[in-house]
Amino acid sequence: MKALVHKYKKGMDGLHYEETKNQELKKEEVRIKLHFAGLNHRDLFTIAQHDENAEPLIIGSDGVGEISEILTENKNFKVGDKVIINPGLNWIKVSDAAPENLEILGNPVSGTFAEEIILPIENIVMKPEYLSMEEASVLSLSALTAYRALFTKGNVTKDDTILIPGIGGGVATYLLQFAKAIGASVYVTSRSKDKLEQAKKLGANKGIQSEGDWNELLKEEKVDVVIETVGAATFHQSLNQLRKGGTMVLIGSSTGDKIEFNLREFFYGQYTLKGTTMGSSEEYQAMLDFIGKHNIRPVVDKIFKIEDFKKAFDRLEKGKQFGKIGFAIS
Structure with missing residues (x-):
């Protein structure tokens, strides 16, 4: 072969x-x-x-x-x-x-x-x-990773607001589709205006330019959950958009593996940071049931x-x- x-x-x-x-x-x-x-x-x-x-x-x-x-x-x-x-x-x-x-x-x-x-x-x-x-x-790989990040680790519900930095990649696209399928609000970022427009066609509530000041662009709105797929380049901006007591789920580090952040600010904010990758066979079947129920392509x-x-x-x-x-x- x-x-x-x-x-x-x-x-x-x-x-x-x-x-x-x-x-x-x-x-x-x-x-x-x-x-x-x-x-x-x-x-x-x-x-x-x-x-x-x-x-x-x-x-x-x-x-x-x-x-x-x-x-x-x-x-x-x-x-x-x-x-x-x-x-x-x-x-x-x-x-x-x-x-x-x-x-x-x-x-x-x-x-x-x-x-x-x-x-x-x-x-x-x-x-x-x-x-x-x-x-x-x-x-399989991207959709399973997105499903576990959102639902097993992030515990996302229809009442949550989600931030997905770096829209356009496979996992990020599935995250957007899955979150919108349950009725959550989704904000996305990208350097590309075209990708932001495509994300809005998939249901994104807001799209912001990655290079800008996210606080200003989001009018200091805070989110319940960040699904961080980019890594070092966006980690601090992502954490800064999280509400007090919110959750960041980390599933990627394509822009670098190492960061520094202020521990005191983190525990005063009572944030939760979770890591994940891939998923189990049970989650794989749950993901397939989910996309079938919501007719996600x-x-x-x-x-x-x-x-x-x-x-x-x-x-x-x-x-x-x-x-x-x-x-x-x-």
């Missing part, structure tokens, strides 16, 4: 779309012929961090396809079924944090940017019928042929997308 493999060099220079060995199917596993796969910021992080001396790695966490072979007595699936993939292995029940043995497709185990993949049967779900294959391919920015992976990675790295980027696998 052909796959997008990272090896020998960090960054884009280490990516190669080439022939690789087919894997052997084991009991309680299924072989899936992949049709589309979703690109995530996690893939950018992986190719930047993957050790040059490590074993070659098939990257990619999201995908959709059809079962081509099944080695199990499970009666819920059969050859030919169209399925989507839960990329988190070994995290079944909702818990405060991920189990120590959590593994995610695309790093450290082989991922979805390939013509086929072998998975435990517990990590596949029937594709929602109302979603196209392209839509389903860009759903992923925002697909652009689908590239997997052979054009350099163009797709470049678009993501430069932040040109609004929503999700995907690959068509021939």
Whole structure:
């Protein structure tokens, strides 16, 4: 089979779309012929961090396809079924944090940017019928992360006002859609006027320019919950918009991992800071039920042929997308 493999060099220079060995199917596993796969910021992080001396790695966490072979007595699936993939292995029940043995497709185990993949049967779900294959391919990782951040960690309700810095990325777009689905008020930020306009079309109540003074632009309105996906570049402005006793949920650090902040101001404000990433199989199913109930469709920015992976990675790295980027696998 052909796959997008990272090896020998960090960054884009280490990516190669080439022939690789087919894997052997084991009991309680299924072989899936992949049709589309979703690109995530996690893939950018992986190719930047993957050790040059490590074993070659098939990257990619999201995908959709059809079962081509099944080695199990499970009666819920059969050859030919169209399925989507839960990329988190070994995290079944909702818990405060991920189990120590959590593994995610695309790093450290082989991922979805390939013509086929072998998975435990517990990590596949029937594709929602109302979603196209392209839509389903860009759903899992970002939507699961957004669902857990909002509802498991953020405890967001219809009465809350939410701030989402850096609208346009996959997780941020799902956060906006999910929060609006329950009737919450949502404020978003971006450097791009076009992205702010697109966010308003998805229901955002306010959109503000990232470079401005957020206090002034929001007229010193405070929010109940901030879902921080950007990291160091926006952390302090985000915290400053939080009402006393409010909650910040941190799920990203694409602009840097380290910050300094005033501890006294933090505990006097009685803020709550929570971290999260990914989610359990139970939350994955709850997310699927949620989007089905509210008829939520992923925002697909652009689908590239997997052979054009350099163009797709470049678009993501430069932040040109609004929503999700995907690959068509021939």
